[in-house]
Amino acid sequence: METYLTFTQINDFIFCPRSIFYHDFLRSNYAPSNFKESPQIQGLSAHAAIDNGSYSSRKDVLQGTTVFSSKYNLLGKIDLFFLNEGRLVERKYSITAVYDGFRYQLYAQMFALNELGHQVNKMELYSSKDNKKYVVPFPTQEDIAKFEAVLNAIRSYDLESDRSEPNLLKCRNCNYREICSFFPEEERL
């Protein structure tokens, strides 16, 4: 049986395909507190109230609920889903641009909710650092085709045969740079 992907892998893969390997390596070998850096910790604090279910006591809000799309074989958590409004919200610590990875995470959540019989009427990204909301439009057929192409790319990705040059601008901000063999020696502290 094909292994499922997680919602967060989509965003990670778009940032850098190699990061998926290092994320999995660290997750299976170390406690999260040993490798989470500042941006991740900030990201975690943005989700903390949701993960422990204390963001809202309203019965009409799903928070931190694990959902699964059997169509795409995708597993992950939704941050907030307001059942009465059909409003789906993904919170990040800081959003400076609506990247494809953010949109695709919301698409994945929406597809999984649809399979559970929930209608999603609105999708939003929320940046807690500056209290800004970004409405994410529903995907067109072209968007869905690109989303599916990314899932296929993740499933067929082979680290060993990836000969692409690393993007140093990304590497310098990457949480895995100290263990990534593609991060140049001269850039290490």
Ligand code: SF4
């Ligand atoms: S250090 Fe660079 S090549 Fe390595 S996972 Fe991070 S972004 Fe990718």
